[in-house]
Amino acid sequence: MDDVKAAVKGGSVYACGGGGWVDHGLEIGGAAVTIGQPKLASVDEIPDDAIIITTTAIGAPAGNEWEMLGSDYIKAVKLLMDNFDGKVYGVMTPQNGMSSSINGWLPAAALDLVVVDATGDIRAHPTGKMGSMGMASRLDYQTIQVVVGGKRSTGSYLELVVKGTPAKTSNILRTASDMSGGFIASARHPLPASYIKKHAAIGGISKAIDLGNAIIEVESKGGDAIIQTICNKTNGQVLGVGEVSSIDVHYSGAFDIGTITIDVPGNPFKIHVMNEHMAIEDSKGNRLATFPDVITTINAETGAPVSVGHLKKGMKIAVFHIHKNYIPLSSSVTDRSVYPEVEKALGIDLVSYAFA
Structure with missing residues (x-):
């Protein structure tokens, strides 16, 4: 739980005004370390051919009609795994943030995956394309993107699996987020670790944790x-x-x-x-x-x-x-x-x- 608190505090600096919410980060992170023991792995510890997926939440932080449960994050990853012809090894986040630094910790703990110490962008950003590690403009890569979530009481709950180019599927997910109430859990872009090692912001999660620990030391x-x-x-x-x-x-x-x-x-x-x-x-x-x-x-x-x-x-x-x-x-x-x-x-x- 100390790592959860540090990741949220450090991630809040890199959140740049977005990146989710402190309460949500502590809640989901707390659930992750309660049901299991998430493992943070450096890219050097991961085989080049291991498949890594990106887990995140999509939407606008100021929205107030959304509902994302811990089970939604897990369900999104499971749906991607069910629709991918191969074995998923680990998860990573596209950005740091108040809650997005720990986006993948809960499904990793529940599904026995590793959390990769890399981010699609060290800071938070508005579009999924900005965290896609150079995949946004590629026409030769057919991705899988999944979203799960929405307020059950208003009938806004959605589950969606889409396949296609990153650019087209990202736009579909943004629309789904809006329809679900403004924020939704997502899993996307199965990629080999060799690609992550070349194109991600390496060490993004440990940087957030280190910064958070430094903040905690001087809070008093x-x-x-x-x-x-x-x-x-x-x-x-x-x-x-x-x-x-x-x-x-x-x-x-x-x-x-x-x-x-x-x-x-x-x-x-x-x-x-x-x-x-x-x-x-x-x-x-x-x-x-x-x-x-x-x-x-x-x-x-x-x-x-x-x-x-x-x-x-x-x-x-x-x-x-x-x-x-x-x-x-x-x-x-x-x-x-x-x-x-x-x-x-x-x-x-x-x-x-x-x-x-």
Whole structure:
């Protein structure tokens, strides 16, 4: 359970305003270490031909009509295994987050699989394509994607298995998430470990756990100590501190899209949001940070990362940033095909900054 708590705390920094919920992460992680003993494996411990699948949750963190049970995560993995002609060896997550760092721990414990110490992206991101490790634009790979979940009381529960190219099937899953209430458990992309070793962000889970443990060690010292520890541990920095002055974020098609303004004295920041914080501009329109940089809003008084859905006007926020040079980058974020739909939704340029 100590690992669960650390993964959630460290994952919350890499969540970049999204990546699920702290309570959900503790609940699902707690269930995982109660029913079994999840095993974290480095990529060096895994045979090249072993099949690894990605487990995650799909949707918008600010949504409130969803229902995902622990059994939904397990059922999604079982359905993929039933529809895959081969043996699945382990699971990995496409991103870190408040709950997404431990997405695969429960099905791994229940089904005797390993959890791979790798992520499709070290930070959280809005689309499944951004965590697909370069598979999004490939037409020669036929994937399997599964979603399970939804609020039973409203008749929104769904089980769906789709096969096809990653690009087409990812769009179908996003629609299913919206229909189920805004968030749904998923399993997808059976790939050999040899591909994971070349294209994933290696060590993504252990980095979250290590950061979480460092945070736990200084929590009794208050918010300033926590923020300083986060900066020291990650080579990150606080770009500015100010009060939230406006929140213009709306739900659309299982995405939370819009802007948040932080009234940093003398130079207000505008944060562009698509589920997660994707870019920061100052009052003169200068770009200060852009995905795949880590961009996190942290409560300046408590030191706790704050998700998009929990930001409130008047809240004092430290805007935290890790430049992409200081994080492991996967093929997900160097795949130019994953950017256009996000750029269109946000109405800003990402590619020229992301690839600078």
